[in-house]
Amino acid sequence: MDRRITLDEFIISNQHLNQNASGEFSGLLRHLGIASKIINRVVNKAGLLDILGLDGGINSTGDSVQKLDTYANELMIEYLKNSGICAGVASEENDEFIDFTIDSNIKSSYVVVFDPLDGSSNIDVNISVGTIFGIYKRLSHVDRPLDLHDFCQQGNKLVAAGYVLHGTSTMLVYTTGGPVNGFTYDRGIGEFCLSHPEMKIPEKGKYYSINQGYSNSFSEGINEYLKHMASNNTALRYIGSMVADVHRTLCLGGIFIYPGTLKSPEGKLRILYECNPLSMIIEKAGGKSINEKNQRILDSEVFNLHQKSSIIIGSKLDVDEVLLFI
Ligand code: AHG
Numbered sequence: 001m002d003r004r005i006t007l008d009e010f011i012i013s014n015q016h017l018n019q020n021a022s023g024e025f026s027g028l029l030r031h032l033g034i035a036s037k038i039i040n041r042v043v044n045k046a047g048l049l050d051i052l053g054l055d056g057g058i059n060s061t062g063d064s065v066q067k068l069d070t071y072a073n074e075l076m077i078e079y080l081k082n083s084g085i086c087a088g089v090a091s092e093e094n095d096e097f098i099d100f101t102i103d104s105n106i107k108s109s110y111v112v113v114f115d116p117l118d119g120s121s122n123i124d125v126n127i128s129v130g131t132i133f134g135i136y137k138r139l140s141h142v143d144r145p146l147d148l149h150d151f152c153q154q155g156n157k158l159v160a161a162g163y164v165l166h167g168t169s170t171m172l173v174y175t176t177g178g179p180v181n182g183f184t185y186d187r188g189i190g191e192f193c194l195s196h197p198e199m200k201i202p203e204k205g206k207y208y209s210i211n212q213g214y215s216n217s218f219s220e221g222i223n224e225y226l227k228h229m230a231s232n233n234t235a236l237r238y239i240g241s242m243v244a245d246v247h248r249t250l251c252l253g254g255i256f257i258y259p260g261t262l263k264s265p266e267g268k269l270r271i272l273y274e275c276n277p278l279s280m281i282i283e284k285a286g287g288k289s290i291n292e293k294n295q296r297i298l299d300s301e302v303f304n305l306h307q308k309s310s311i312i313i314g315s316k317l318d319v320d321e322v323l324l325f326i
Contacts, residue, residue: 004193007033007172007183014176024085025135028110029160029174031086032133033192035079036164036172039072039116039131040185043123043166068123069093072116072131080112087111087138090151090305092118092273097305099146107142110135110159111150115273118163119241128167130243134277135160151305155276155298163243163277173199173247175284180250201287204317205253207237209245217262219292221326228325242269246278246313250285255314255322259292267291267310271302275309282313289313294323 005013008030015026073093080086081100087108090097092115100106114133122129137159138150162174170185172192182196208229215223229236237254239245245256258269269275279289279297289297292310300309312322 004186004195006189007192007194010181010183010194024108025110025159025176027085028080028083028108028112028135029176031079031083032112032162033172035076036131036170037185037190037192038075038079040164040166040170042071043068043117043129066117066120066123069117069120076114076116076131084108085110087142088146088150089114090272091116092270092306095305097146097148097151101142102145109137109142111138111146112136113151113272113277115270118243118274119239122239122241128165128239128241128244130166130241130247131164132243132274132277133162134158134272134280148305151272152302154300154302155271155279158276158280158298161277161280163247163281165243165247167244167247171195171247173250173281175281177284180281180285199250199285201250201282201285201315202253203286203315205249205255205315207235207248207252207254208257208318209236209238209249209255210257210259211238211240212236214261218259219326222257222259222292222322225322225325242274242278246282249314250282250287253315253318255312255318257312257322258310259312260310264308267308269308269311271297271300271307271309272305275300275311275313279311279313286316287314288316288319290319290323292326294326 011026011029085108087101088099088111090113117129118132119129136153140147140150160176165171173182179198183192184195186193249256260267275297282289290312
């Protein structure tokens, strides 16, 4: 019988393989899977519900907030809080972290960082968006309130990272430090099913991905690299949803770059919610992820919740090629 392994079955059967995988950790992963399904249901029906358009607010990094951003954010927070196995969260949409231990007396060792709906400028026009998450072991004692250090950890301390791509099909891709596995959502049975075991990024790809419209404000090195790509007739693909652009890069190889610009000299993308989790996935799949100073993203020091970074991420040989120009 052709029967797919569901996400729950996979998590439970792998619990013993990972030193970090206590029942608590596995339970957290399963709750993230369930929250993703609920977000996916709303993203898919967005045009039918009064949930498209701007919410009216501006988030901590100065971006306009969409109604669906707010919905997905509140859902993730509520879901993780009610799980009883998450000590607290930091979200791209909130200025401060949220400590669940205070009023709910939760003793969990784990905190979750997430971007509830990445690429939200694409929502209203039915283009792929994503949810990104990372799980850290908290540094403070379980009997104490959380502090900033519990969240501002280097990416190399992540115990798990993943994303959900709400695309033509919905996929959840994650790693707990071993292989990267991809699960496709089967709407008929309401489950994520293992469809892409042990994903590997090709050593070299045929696409590059960057918002070339900002080239006037890129460094000379990045512009030299772009000229080189154009002279090779290399195809450009840019969706404007990092999850979707990185997912394509993971599957087909190639490179995604968001460099520093005049508007955001240090880069636009947030280390905690976007760069670190996606870098962990790409590295575990055999790729590479650095910033414009050729520092490994996962080794970046994190000083505040909304710190940004430039990023050059993708196939190893493609990332190395960029380094020849910068
Ligand atoms: P947000 O989470 O606020 O929607 O940000 C989207 C990010 C990322 O997903 C994408 O790669 C990038 O912003 C697109 O930015 P530009 O529009 O500047 O290219």
